Amino acid sequence: MGLFVECLDKPNHPKHFLVIPLVITLIIGFVSMFTILKYYLTNRTGRNNNLLSGTCSSPPVVPGLPLIGNLLQLKDEITHHTFANWAEIYGPIYSIKAGASNIVVLNSTDVAKEAMVTKFSFISKRKQTNAMNKLKNNIIITRDSNEYHKMARRHVVTHMLGAGAQRRHRAHRDIMIDNVVNGLNAHAKENPMDQPVNFRRILQTEIFGLALKQALGVDSVGSSKYIEGLGETLSRDEIFKVLVLDPLSGGAEVDWRDFFPYLRWVPNKSFEMHIGRMEIRRLEVMKTLIEEQQKRISSGQEINCYLDRLMLAEGKTLAKTHLTMLIWETILVGSETIVDTAEFAMYELARNLKYQDHLYREIQKVCGNNKYTEEQFSGVTYLSAVFHETLRRHPPFPVSPLRYVHEDTQLGGYDIPAGTEIAINLYGCNMDKRQWDSPEEWKPDRFLDSKYDPNDLYKTMSFGGGKRVCPGALQGLSITCTAIARCIQDFKWSLKPGREEEDINTATLTSQKLNPLLVIVTPRDY
Ligand code: HEM
Numbered sequence: 036m037g038l039f040v041e042c043l044d045k046p047n048h049p050k051h052f053l054v055i056p057l058v059i060t061l062i063i064g065f066v067s068m069f070t071i072l073k074y075y076l077t078n079r080t081g082r083n084n085n086l087l088s089g090t091c092s093s094p095p096v097v098p099g100l101p102l103i104g105n106l107l108q109l110k111d112e113i114t115h116h117t118f119a120n121w122a123e124i125y126g127p128i129y130s131i132k133a134g135a136s137n138i139v140v141l142n143s144t145d146v147a148k149e150a151m152v153t154k155f156s157f158i159s160k161r162k163q164t165n166a167m168n169k170l171k172n173n174i175i176i177t178r179d180s181n182e183y184h185k186m187a188r189r190h191v192v193t194h195m196l197g198a199g200a201q202r203r204h205r206a207h208r209d210i211m212i213d214n215v216v217n218g219l220n221a222h223a224k225e226n227p228m229d230q231p232v233n234f235r236r237i238l239q240t241e242i243f244g245l246a247l248k249q250a251l252g253v254d255s256v257g258s259s260k261y262i263e264g265l266g267e268t269l270s271r272d273e274i275f276k277v278l279v280l281d282p283l284s285g286g287a288e289v290d291w292r293d294f295f296p297y298l299r300w301v302p303n304k305s306f307e308m309h310i311g312r313m314e315i316r317r318l319e320v321m322k323t324l325i326e327e328q329q330k331r332i333s334s335g336q337e338i339n340c341y342l343d344r345l346m347l348a349e350g351k352t353l354a355k356t357h358l359t360m361l362i363w364e365t366i367l368v369g370s371e372t373i374v375d376t377a378e379f380a381m382y383e384l385a386r387n388l389k390y391q392d393h394l395y396r397e398i399q400k401v402c403g404n405n406k407y408t409e410e411q412f413s414g415v416t417y418l419s420a421v422f423h424e425t426l427r428r429h430p431p432f433p434v435s436p437l438r439y440v441h442e443d444t445q446l447g448g449y450d451i452p453a454g455t456e457i458a459i460n461l462y463g464c465n466m467d468k469r470q471w472d473s474p475e476e477w478k479p480d481r482f483l484d485s486k487y488d489p490n491d492l493y494k495t496m497s498f499g500g501g502k503r504v505c506p507g508a509l510q511g512l513s514i515t516c517t518a519i520a521r522c523i524q525d526f527k528w529s530l531k532p533g534r535e536e537e538d539i540n541t542a543t544l545t546s547q548k549l550n551p552l553l554v555i556v557t558p559r560d561y
Pocket residue numbers: 151175176177188191196364365366368369370372373376426430431432435436461497498499500502503504505506507508510511512515
C-alpha cells in the first residue's frame with residue numbers, strides 16, 4: 036500500500052498550496068488553529084491521561100504534528116516497515132492521523148483476526164481513496180461487502196478460482212510453466228554462463244498470458260494489438276502496462292485531498308488528468324479484448340473461461356462496465372501477486388544455497404527423473420515451507436486494503452468509534468516477535484513444525500482473512516509452487532555478485548523487488 040508513501044513528493048503535493056487562492060490559505064489557517072486546539076485538548080485531557088490512569092479506552096496514539104498528523108513521519112519511509120517499528124513502541128494496536136483521517140493500525144494476528152472475523156459486521160466497508168474512485172474501481176477487492184460484492188465474489192470463485200475451476204484450467208498452467216522453463220533454457224544456451232537472466236520478465240509475460248486465457252479464453256494480445264478506440268497499435272509490454280502496472284501504481288497514487296476531505300472542492304488538475312488518462316486507455320484496451328471474444332461467443336464458439344461463464348450466468352443483467360471491471364480485476368490481481376511471490380522466493384533460494392539444496396534434494400526424491408507436477412505438491416513438504424515463508428517475509432499486499440468502521444466497536448480491548456479507518460499491517464502481523472522466532476530471517480524450516488497443518492493455506496496473514504480473505508489463494512499456491520519446483524529442478528540458482536541485498540519497491544499497491552531479480556541459472560543434469 037503506497038497510501039502515504041512519498042505523498043509530499045508527488046505533483047499533487049501540498050506544496051501546491053502556494054498556488055491556490057488566498058481563501059484556501061485562510062481556511063487552512065482556521066482549520067490549523069482548530070486542529071492545534073483540539074490536539075492539545077485531546078493530549079491534555081484525553082487519551083494519554085486515560086492511559087496513565089488505567090481507564091484507557093482508546094488505542095495508544097503515535098504523536099504527530101497538528102493538521103498533518105503523522106504524514107511527515109511516513110514520508111520517504113516504507114509504510115509497512117514504519118508501522119511495524121511503531122508496533123514495537125506502542126503495541127500491536129495504535130492510532131495515527133493522516134491529515135483529517137483517524138487510522139487505527141493493527142499489527143498482530145490476534146487483533147487482525149478480531150477485525151477481519153469477529154468484528155467484521157462493524158468493519159465491512161472499504162475506504163475509497165480519490166485515486167480508486169477516479170479509476171472507477173468497481174471491483175471485488177475495493178467494494179464494500181454488499182449484495183454486489185457477494186454476487187461478484189461467488190462468480191469469480193465458481194468460474195475461475197475455486198478448486199473445480201482450477202482443475203479445468205490445468206492445461207493453461209502446465210503450458211505456462213513449460214514456457215517459463217523453456218525461456219530460462221533458451222537464455223542459458225544463448226548466453227555466457229555468468230550472464231544473469233531477468234527472471235521477472237520471463238515470468239511476467241507468461242503469467243499475464245495465463246491470466247488472459249483464464250479470463251477471456253485466449254491470449255489474443257500476441258506481440259502487439261491494434262486498439263481501435265485509441266487508434267494505436269500497442270506492444271504486449273504496453274498492454275501489460277496499461278492493464279496491470281499503471282493501475283497498480285495509479286491506485287496507490289496519493290491525492291492530498293484524501294487527507295483533507297474538507298478541501299475536496301479544490302481542483303487537483305494534474306492528479307485528475309493523470310488518473311483520467313490511465314482510465315481511458317485501460318477501458319479501451321479492455322473493450323477491444325472483450326468485444327473480440329463476444330464476437331466469438333455470438334458465433335457459437337464457447338471456451339471454458341471466466342468471460343463465457345459470466346456471460347452465461349449474468350450476461351443479461353450485468354452492466355457492461357461491471358462485466359469489464361470483473362474480467363479486468365482477475366488480470367490485474369492475478370498477474371502481479373504471483374510474480375512478486377515467485378520472484379522473492381527465487382531470490383531467497385538463490386542467496387540461501389543451503390535451503391535451495393534441501394528443496395532440490397526433496398524434489399528429486401519425490402520426482403526422480405520426471406518433471407515435477409502439481410500432484411506431487413503434498414509429497415514435497417519443503418516446497419510448501421518455502422512458499423509460506425516467502426509469503427510471511429514478503430507479503431505481496433503488506434497492508435491489506437483499508438477498511439472503514441461504520442458502527443462503534445471494540446478491537447483489542449479498545450473502543451473504536453465509527454468513522455475510523457483500519458489498516459491491517461499484514462507484514463507487521465507476520466513479523467510480530469511474540470509469534471515468530473527471529474521474524475526478520477527467511478527460514479522455511481519454521482513451517483516444518485508439526486503444529487502447522489500441511490493443508491492450511493492461511494499459515495500467515497498474507498492472504499488476509501475472514502469473509503474478505505483472498506479467493507485466489509489456491510491459484511497463488513499452485514502456480515507459485517509449481518514454478519519454484521520446476522525452476523529449482525532444472526537449474527541451479529545464484530545471484531549476480533553485488534545483488535545480494537534486499538530491495539523493496541512499494542510505490543504500487545503491491546510490494547515487489549525494487550529491481551528485477553537478475554540471477555545466474557545453470558542447467559542441472561538429472
Ligand atoms: C500469492 C498470491 C496472492 C496473495 C498473497 C494475495 C493476497 C490478497 C490479500 C491480502 C487480499 C485482501 C484480503 C483482505 O482484504 O483481507 C486479497 C484479496 C483478493 N484477491 Fe488475492 N492474493 C493472491 C493471489 C490472487 C489471485 C491469483 C487472484 C485472482 C486472479 C486474487 C484475487 C483476489 C480478489 C478478487 C480479492 C478480493 C477479495 C474480496 O475483497 O472479497 N488474488 N488477496
